[in-house]
Structure formats: structure tokens, C-alpha cells
Amino acid sequence: MTRVAVVTGGTRGIGHAISIALKNKGYRVAANYAGNDAAAQQFQVETGIPVYKWNVGDYDACAKGVEEVTKALGPIDVLVNNAGITRDAMLHKMTPEQWREVINVDLDSIFNMSRLVIDSMRNRKFGRIINISSINGRKGQMGQTNYSAAKAGAHGFTKALAFEGASKGITVNTVAPGYINTEMVAAVPKEVLDTKIIPQIPVGRLGEAEEIARAVTFLASDDAGFITGACLDVNGGHYIAL
Numbered sequence: 063m064t065r066v067a068v069v070t071g072g073t074r075g076i077g078h079a080i081s082i083a084l085k086n087k088g089y090r091v092a093a094n095y096a097g098n099d100a101a102a103q104q105f106q107v108e109t110g111i112p113v114y115k116w117n118v119g120d121y122d123a124c125a126k127g128v129e130e131v132t133k134a135l136g137p138i139d140v141l142v143n144n145a146g147i148t149r150d151a152m153l154h155k156m157t158p159e160q161w162r163e164v165i166n167v168d169l170d171s172i173f174n175m176s177r178l179v180i181d182s183m184r185n186r187k188f189g190r191i192i193n194i195s196s197i198n199g200r201k202g203q204m205g206q207t208n209y210s211a212a213k214a215g216a217h218g219f220t221k222a223l224a225f226e227g228a229s230k231g232i233t234v235n236t237v238a239p240g241y242i243n244t245e246m247v248a249a250v251p252k253e254v255l256d257t258k259i260i261p262q263i264p265v266g267r268l269g270e271a272e273e274i275a276r277a278v279t280f281l282a283s284d285d286a287g288f289i290t291g292a293c294l295d296v297n298g299g300h301y302i303a304l
Contacts (some may be wrong), residue, residue, distance in 0.1 A: 064088060064089065064090050064140050065089050065090070065092050065140060066089065066090045066091075066092070066131070066135045066136045066137060066139050066140070067084045067089040067092070067138070067139065067140035067141075067142065067181075067282065068091075068092045068094060068128075068131055068133075068138050068140070068141050068142065068175075069081045069084065069091065069092070069094065069095070069142040069144055070094045070118050070137075070141075070142065070143055070144050070145035070171060070175060070215045070296040071094065071095065071118075071144045071146060072091070072092075072093030072094050072095065072111075072113075072142070072144060072146030073093045073094075073095045073098070073101055073102045073105040073106075073113055073289055074098065074101055074245065075182070075242075075244040075245055075246060075261065075271060075273045076144060076194065076239065076242060076244060076274050076275070077093070077142075077144040077273035078093075078105065078271065079270075079272050079274065079275040080142055080144060080271075080274065080275045080278050081105075081109065081111050081237055082109055082111070082275070083272065083275035083276065083278065084140070084142075084275075084278070084279060084282065085109065085110075085111055087279050087282075087283070088118065090135045090136070090140075091111050091112075091300045092111075092112055092113075092131040092134070092135055093105065093106075093111050093112070093113050093114070094113075094114050094115070094116060094118065094127060094145065095113055095114075095115055096116070096117055096145065097113070097115075099115070102115065102150055104234075109266075109290070112134065112135075114127050114130060114131055115141065118145045118171035118174060118175060119166035119167045119170050119171050119174070120174070121174045121177075121178075121184050124171075124174040124175055124178055125149055125178055128175070128178045128179060128289075132182075137182050137186065138179045138182065138183075139181075139183070139188060139189060139190065140187075140189075140190040140192070140282045141175055141176065141179050141189075141190070141191045141192070141256070142192045142194065142282075143171060143175055143176065143191070143192070143193045143194060143216075144173045144194040145167060145168075145171055146167060146168045146194065146196075146209075146212075146213075147164060147167045147168065148164065148206065148209050148246065149161075149163055149208060149209075150165050150205045150206055150209070151205060152204070152205055153207045156207065156208065158237065160208060161207075161208045164209055164212055165208060165211070165212050166207035166272075167211065168212035168213065168216075168236065169211075169212040169213075169215045169216065169219075172215075172216055172219055173219070176191055176219075176223065179191075180223075180227070180232070183227070183230070183231075183232050184227070184230045184232065186231075187230055188230040188231045188232070189227065189230075189231065189232035189233070190232070190233055190281065190282045190286075191220075191223065191227070191232065191234045191235075192234075192235055192236070192237060192278050192281050192282060193216045193219065193220050193234070193235070193236045193237075193295070194216075194236075194237055194238075194239065194274070194278075195213040195216040195217060195236045195237065195238040195239075195299045196210075196213040196215075196238055196239060197238055197239065197240045197241070197295070197300060197301050198210045198211070198213060199212070199213025199214040199216060199217065199238060200214070200217075200235065200238050200293075200295065200301050200303060201213075201301045213238075215235055216236055217238075217293060220234050220235060220236045220291060220293070221291045224290040224291030224292075225291070227290070232290075232292055233281070233286065233289060233290035234291065235281045235286075235289060235290060235291070235292050235293070235294065236276070236292070236293040236294070237274060237277050237278055237281070237293075237294050237296060238293055238294070238295045238296065238297065239269060239274050239296050239298045240263065240269055240295075240296065240297025240298055240301070241259055241260075241263065241268050241269065241275075241297070241300065242268060242269040242270065242271055242274060242277075243268040243269065243270055243271070244271055247268060262298070262300055263298045263299065263300045264298060264300070265298035265299055265300035266298075269296060269297065269298055269299065273296060274296055277294050277296050281294065
């Protein structure tokens with residue numbers, strides 16, 4: 063039976079690459095998105111992957127989205143919690159709104175989506191939940207207390223849910239990308255990239271979204287059935303944790 067995968071934030075950036083990689087591995091993929099209708103429709107036309115619009119920070123919207131995907135494609139076997147935003151500011155200048163918006167989209171969404179698929183996965187004794195964190199959730203980053211907190215929270219969530227799901231055939235893991243060549247990183251001034259970021263990456267370059275996607279497809283596969291509660295750092299040696 064063909065397995066069903068949902069990728070939140072699945073039409074752009076890293077999510078775009080993950081959606082395509084899973085489709086190429088034979089999954090029936092649903093790509094969630096939040097706001098850019100034009101980009102989502104273009105993605106659907108180009109890839110043939112159906113797109114579904116809902117706000118992952120809203121539990122009720124997630125419930126409707128999961129129900130819609132399940133009716134169209136079948137029960138969800140693989141959930142990739144990829145959706146994320148940044149609202150950068152030094153803490154002494156950060157507004158409560160900037161804090162709450164990032165926590166809501168980047169962390170609350172992981173609870174929302176995982177909670178809505180976990181019962182079905184437990185009943186079927188199979189599931190793969192893969193949370194996309196960040197190097198800045200591992201090491202911290204100036205101007206990103208909100209983002210770093212949310213992404214660090216993903217690691218704690220992963221470890222706890224891994225314990226809960228293990229006996230039910232559900233694995234829960236995190237992928238923590240480093241600096242990846244996406245629109246988000248492209249917004250960083252070239253001078254900053256060339257003088258302050260890339261020199262800190264031992265392999266000497268930015269990562270590619272497809273490299274993150276390959277990590278995700280591995281963790282989604284049967285080959286990764288003995289891996290749970292783990293974090294796979296994909297960052298070119300920028301941050302090395304033992």
C-alpha cells in the first residue's frame with residue numbers, strides 16, 4: 063500500500079524539496095501552505111502534488127486540513143512538521159506579537175499536527191513524525207530568541223513523543239538544517255554571507271534544500287525503523303554536537 067505523507071510549509075523552500083523527494087520515493091504527498099496562493103498553485107501544476115491551505119498555528123484549522131487530506135488520500139503515515147517563520151529582533155526590542163507569532167507557527171504547529179495524526183498512527187501501529195528544527199535551535203542565535211526557543215522546543219517534543227510512540231511502531235525524529243540556499247537565506251546581504259556565515263561552515267558552502275530532503279526521506283523509510291528520538295544535524299559541520 064502506498065503511504066501518505068503530509069508536509070507542512072510544503073510548497074516553498076526546504077518544504078518544496080521535501081515534498082518532491084517524498085513523491086519521487088513513491089509516497090502520496092499532500093503539501094500544506096498558509097498564504098501564498100500563486101506559489102502554491104504553481105507548485106501544484108509543476109509537480110502534480112495536491113496542495114492544501116490552512117494555518118498550522120490554528121488547531122481547528124489543522125483538524126479540518128487533516129480531515130480533508132485523509133478523505134482525499136487516506137490515513138496519514140508520515141508527517142513532516144516543516145512550517146516555520148522568522149520575526150527577528152533583539153530581545154530588548156522584540157514585541158510580544160513577534161514572540162507569539164513565531165512560537166505559534168514554529169512550535170504550536172508541531173503539537174497541533176502531531177496530536178491530530180497520533181491516534182491513527184497508534185491504531186495502525188505505524189507512523190513517522192519528522193520535525194524540522196534549525197541549527198539555531200541547537201546553538202542559539204543573536205536576534206532570534208523567539209525562533210531559537212521554538213526550534214529548541216522541537217527537540218524536547220521529539221524526545222518525549224519518541225518514548226510515547228516507540229512501542230506503537232511510531233518513530234519521531236528531528237532534522238536540524240544549517241544555512242541552506244533558500245529564499246530565507248537569500249534575504250541575508252551577500253557581504254554578510256560571504257564574510258560572516260560561509261567562513262564558519264567547514265565544508266565552505268551553503269547547503270541545498272535537496273540535502274535536507276534526502277535526510278527526511280531516509281527517516282521516513284522502513285530503513286530508519288530503529289532510529290527514534292534522534293536529531294540529524296545537516297549543517298556542513300557548522301555546529302557539531304556529540
